Amino acid sequence: MTEDRFDEFLKTAAQGYNAPPPRTPRDEMWAEVQSARATGPRLVHGAGSAAAPAARHPFAGRRLWLAAAAAVLLVATGVGVGRWSAERASVRPTPATAAANSRRAAVPNRPAETPPQTDTQTMDPTDLPSSRVAGVPDDPAIPGSNRERTGERAPRVDNPPRTNGGRGRVISPAGRAPVPQLATAVPGGSVFRGGKPAPTTGFVAGSDLSANQPASAYQLVALRHLSNAEALLTSFRTRSEADAQLDAQLARWARDLLASTRLLLDSPVAADQQRRPLLEDLELVLVQIVQLSPATAAEDRKAIENTLQQENVLTRLRTAIPAGQRGT
Amino acid sequence: MELVAYESQSSVNESQLINRVIAGEAAAEREFYDTYVDRIFRLAFRLAGDDDLARDFTQATFITAFEKMGSFRGESSLSTWLHSIGVSVSLNGLRKTKRLREREAPMDEGMTVGTTWHHQQPDLRERLDRAIDALGEKYRTVFVMHDVEGYTHEEISGTLSIPIGTSKSHLFQARSKLRVALADFAPEWVS
Numbered sequence: 001m002t003e004d005r006f007d008e009f010l011k012t013a014a015q016g017y018n019a020p021p022p023r024t025p026r027d028e029m030w031a032e033v034q035s036a037r038a039t040g041p042r043l044v045h046g047a048g049s050a051a052a053p054a055a056r057h058p059f060a061g062r063r064l065w066l067a068a069a070a071a072v073l074l075v076a077t078g079v080g081v082g083r084w085s086a087e088r089a090s091v092r093p094t095p096a097t098a099a100a101n102s103r104r105a106a107v108p109n110r111p112a113e114t115p116p117q118t119d120t121q122t123m124d125p126t127d128l129p130s131s132r133v134a135g136v137p138d139d140p141a142i143p144g145s146n147r148e149r150t151g152e153r154a155p156r157v158d159n160p161p162r163t164n165g166g167r168g169r170v171i172s173p174a175g176r177a178p179v180p181q182l183a184t185a186v187p188g189g190s191v192f193r194g195g196k197p198a199p200t201t202g203f204v205a206g207s208d209l210s211a212n213q214p215a216s217a218y219q220l221v222a223l224r225h226l227s228n229a230e231a232l233l234t235s236f237r238t239r240s241e242a243d244a245q246l247d248a249q250l251a252r253w254a255r256d257l258l259a260s261t262r263l264l265l266d267s268p269v270a271a272d273q274q275r276r277p278l279l280e281d282l283e284l285v286l287v288q289i290v291q292l293s294p295a296t297a298a299e300d301r302k303a304i305e306n307t308l309q310q311e312n313v314l315t316r317l318r319t320a321i322p323a324g325q326r327g328t
Numbered sequence: 329m330e331l332v333a334y335e336s337q338s339s340v341n342e343s344q345l346i347n348r349v350i351a352g353e354a355a356a357e358r359e360f361y362d363t364y365v366d367r368i369f370r371l372a373f374r375l376a377g378d379d380d381l382a383r384d385f386t387q388a389t390f391i392t393a394f395e396k397m398g399s400f401r402g403e404s405s406l407s408t409w410l411h412s413i414g415v416s417v418s419l420n421g422l423r424k425t426k427r428l429r430e431r432e433a434p435m436d437e438g439m440t441v442g443t444t445w446h447h448q449q450p451d452l453r454e455r456l457d458r459a460i461d462a463l464g465e466k467y468r469t470v471f472v473m474h475d476v477e478g479y480t481h482e483e484i485s486g487t488l489s490i491p492i493g494t495s496k497s498h499l500f501q502a503r504s505k506l507r508v509a510l511a512d513f514a515p516e517w518v519s
Contacts, residue, residue, distance in 0.1 A: 006507060011475045016453060017460050020373035024366045025383065032387045037394060
């Protein structure tokens with residue numbers, strides 16, 4: 001067979017390639033055109049009509065919304081419980097502080113019930129230099145006081161640091177960065193910083209109860225969050241290309257998880273040297289997924305896949321979730 | 329092969345029709361639609377291989393055409409202008425959705441147009457369809473428009489905004505690839 005004969009054969013044989021139906025659905029398409037022009041130029045490719053995606057996944061959107069709302073509620077509740085229990089732990093007297101208080105009560109000329117310590121309070125009297133006389137007032141205006149005896153002037157405070165409500169955080173005069181807080185040394189080794197547990201330890205030393213409660217709450221929330229993130233990333237990886245319409249729903253889900261991830265990054269959970277990088281990588285992936293839409297190019301989806309693979313995010317997520325915690 | 333000759337469209341007074349469409353005359357819009365919808369739909373269907381996609385692409389083509397009718401400057405014929413929109417919409421839509429037709433569907437469903445399939449081997453039919461699908465986008469478009477839908481190289485050139493020589497080159501390349509792909513069925517075709 002010559003080349004010309006092959007071309008002729010090809011023309012004939014190729015007539016069946018994607019052969020259109022004998023009748024063009026003129027009226028149906030015209031109705032759609034008119035409808036689309038009446039409501040705007042929005043048209044969803046890949047479905048029979050703009051309403052088709054909703055009909056194809058009648059409950060998918062609602063399920064995703066419920067799951068996302070539940071996840072956000074859970075994380076918010078957990079973070080709230082964690083903060084509440086952390087504040088309670090800082091207020092609750094430990095055995096060491098109780099001993100210090102009883103010692104204070106035994107000091108003459110000092111009221112047995114001192115007001116609650118604030119960030120601006122100075123060191124505990126038990127830590128005073130030896131040159132100072134216990135039981136003598138510190139005010140230089142009072143004759144015979146420690147400062148009056150030593151010639152020490154009261155420190156001038158131009159811009160005294162102010163406390164930030166009851167949260168024990170000290171805000172600098174500029175109102176920006178927290179300034180170093182005055183530490184109250186307590187015999188026994190535990191340290192209070194501005195009414196809040198020292199950030200290095202996270203919780204008050206010497207109190208097992210107060211130390212465990214916030215840790216458990218944060219851990220629980222973190223595990224739930226990681227489980228949800230794993231579910232999202234698995235959904236993203238296993239979705240087919242035909243499910244491009246789901247991208248918008250995945251993006252909404254990811255947006256909620258992104259907020260939770262950032263909350264956790266700002267919580268004691270992120271103090272864990274292994275968990276923090278995972279949360280940071282997860283944040284990066286979620287930011288990418290948030291930008292997904294049905295119109296997203298395939299290269300962008302590929303970039304997310306690459307990030308997932310290069311950083312082993314999914315594997316690390318699964319490793320971080322203990323057995324039995326998935327799907328809870 | 330069902331061809332709609334361009335000559336039949338010459339009876340349409342294009343400039344008048346365009347002006348009436350721009351003026352928002354409903355009857356003119358419908359006339360414009362009826363004049364070209366068959367050809368646009370056929371081409372969209374050939375490229376997409378899916379009824380839903382072909383409908384979407386056809387609708388999008390006319391919606392775009394109605395929106396941009398005011399900017400039509402008459403540098404090409406109305407038909408060429410509309411076809412360039414149609415091909416662009418179809419190819420962009422296919423890139424976005426990546427929903428190419430599935431070969432698992434029964435072949436007879438789409439074989440209502442008079443063809444010579446009944447005299448051909450099923451394997452050859454399948455192999456040819458797969459080979460056309462495997463062609464690069466530009467080769468497949470030119471092949472479908474020329475060999476399947478009967479467009480001339482001049483029309484293809486105007487629609488795709490490529491030189492006529494490029495259109496011929498793409499067609500030659502497409503046929504060569506198909507010849508190699510079908511070599512099992514006719515070794516003598518492969519030179």
